[in-house]
Amino acid sequence: MGYTMNAKGPVLVVGAGPAGLSAALALAGAGLPVRVVDHAPAPGGAVHRQPLPGTRATGTREHKRAFSALMAKVRAADIDICCATGFAGLDHSGAALLTGMRAGMVRPRGLILATGARELVQPRPGWTLPGVQTAGAVQTRLKTLGTAPEGRIMLGGNGPLLLAVGAELCALGNPPVAIILAGRPFGAAGLRLPLAYQVEAARHMARLLAARVPIVTGAHVLAISQDAGKLLATVQTRRGSRDIVADLVGLHDGIRPNATGFSANVPIPVEQAGDCHVALGARAALADGRRAGLALAARLGGRGHGALPHCAVLAHERAAQARLAKIFAPVDGPKLADLPPDTILCRCEGRTVADLRNLGPDCTARQLRLTGRFAMGACQGRFCGDWVAQLAGHADLxxxxxxxxxxxxxxxxxxxxxxxxGETR
Amino acid sequence: MGGIIHWQGRKIAFRAGETVASALLRAGIPQFGQSGTGLERGVFCGIGQCQNCLVMLAGRPVEACLLQCVDGMNLEPQQWVTQ
Structure with missing residues (x-):
């Protein structure tokens, strides 16, 4: 076909968060033309989600400074960032389809995928109700609006993000009514985290304690129901089950790379960078973006490439995140297999646990998709794939x-x- | 500059740079429509990954969490043809 050989277009970087921008800088530094796309209205990614004009940013001073420094370098390198522009994929010929503001077909000479993380949210009865969001969605709202949502907010699931969002809600004057954690993270083990993690945790805990936010550990959000315009979360604690009334429920059970649909079998050089590669957070994303950018530049024959720098930051963050995962290890929660049959697994097409069971015990991944319609909806299985695979005994779908x-x-x-x-429109 | 969008004909104020999802939530509207299987739908992931907040703009489904408000924009819930 010869398309690949003809691909002269700028390297396409998908995602304008720290990983994507850092990769773009490395590529530009090697003398390669770069174009960054992001479906969000502004660069920054989830971690540096920009406040609306005239709104005070919620992050710490160091956090803001880190992003300003990154953006200053990006501007100095004159890197083209196309916001409100989505990446729909790369076809067999090496053509990339862009949607939205700068829609069109481009033929990049190489591709950096820096699409960040996705939140893991366990299916529970009622998890599709309006007013039930991911904790990340709640945080996005805080960061852009600079104000807390009105009404009673409950956060539940597991992981440090819930404490961070809870602390931000406190700072904005609407502390959560409760934070439910499946793990029991408050022990001496926390002292073995790197100092930066301890400082961050201490800042969050100080806010949560000052606002007297009830934090229930070793507890599980079993189900959510709707009653007279409010949400009712059923929580199983060590002392039994209780209901918590809320107007907004933020769920979060972990973080995974958002690498859905990316195949290694593509006709142009591709590198994954940051959380979409290994979900290790923003510090690692900067370093990994640089690594991916240099690696791709080397493959594309950019100038100045040589041995890749030894990445101490990545190893450090990997060890810290592994320790954090151990600290937050969930305490004997409800089993996925015990979910009520009418629990929705696939949010897009409303497919339930019973629908899965009805496919029989020895269902192949193909049958789960084609007959069961699991992971076939508009989200491409980002939110049900893990659970359906687990229930059906497959590694993935x-x-x-x-x-x-x-x-x-x-x-x-x-x-x-x-x-x-090599471009249209 | 902020302005007004129209949700099913109802006027909703928005702030400069705000997304449709954010403006609707601030106006106390958590339900943006129904899925093809009749499930109530609204914001879930908030960052364009889950397709749970789709609304109709000029006859096309668009993620409300990624769509920036423009003054005078008309938005509707998704309509499904059922048998």
Whole structure:
């Protein structure tokens, strides 16, 4: 086909968070043309989600300074960042389909995937109700608006993010009514975390304790129901079960790389960077973005490449995150297999535990998808794939096909097949 | 500059740079419509991964959490043809 050889377009970096921007800088430094796309309205990614104009940012001073420094370098390197522009995938010929503001087909000479993390949220009865969001969604709202949502907010699931979001809610004047953690993280083990982690944890805990936020550990959010315009979360604690009334429930059970649908079998050089590669957080993302950018530059014959720097930051963050995971290890929670049959697993198409059971015991991943319609909805299994695979005894459900996000047929119709400079529109 | 969007004909104020999802939530509207299987739908992931907050703009489904408000924008819940 020869398309790959003809791909002269700028390297495409998907994701304008710390990993993507850091990779873009490394590529630009090697003399390669780069274009960054992100489906969000502004660069920054989830960690540096930008406040609305005229709104005070919620992060710490160091946090803001880190992002300003990164953006200053990006501007100095004159890197093209296309926001409100989604990446729908790369086809067999090496053409990348972009949607949104800068929609079109491009033929990049290489690709950096820096699509960040996705939140792991366990299915529970009622987890699809309006007003039940991921804790990350609640945090995104705080960061952009600079104010807390009104009403009673409950946070539940597991992991340090719940404490961070809870502390931010306290700072904004609406402390959560409760934080439910499946783990029991408050022990001496925390003292073995790196200092930066301890400082951050201490800051969060000081806010939560000052606001007297009830933090229930070793407890599990079993189900959520709706009653007269409010949400009722059933929580199983060591002392029995109790109901918590809330207007907004933020769930979070962990973080995973958001690498859904990316196959290694593509016709142009690709590197994954940051959380979409290994979910280790923002510090690691900067370092990993640089590593990925230099690696891709080397593969594309950019100038100045040589031995990749030894990445002490990555090893350090990997060890810290592993320790954190151990500290937050869940205490004997409810089993996925014990979920009530009518519990929804696939949010997109409303497929339930019973639907899964009805497929029989020896269902292949293919049957789960094609007959069961699991992981076939618009989210491509990002939110049900882990659980369906686990329940059905599979490692995974296989990679979904392109596009990685819904694309309007009208957008496809406007695309021209090819042009000399490798781009359309 | 902020402004007004129209949700099923109802006027909703938005702040400059705000997404449709954010403006609707601030206006006390957590339910943005229904899925094809009749499930109530709204913001879930908030960052364009789950497709749970789709709304209709000029006949097309769009993620409300990624869509920036523009003054005078008309938005509707997704309509499903059922048998």
């Amino acid at each position: 296989g990679q979904p096909r392109l596009p990685l996000r819904p694309v309007a047929i009208a957008d496809l119709l406007t695309l021209e097949p090819d042009t000399p400079d």
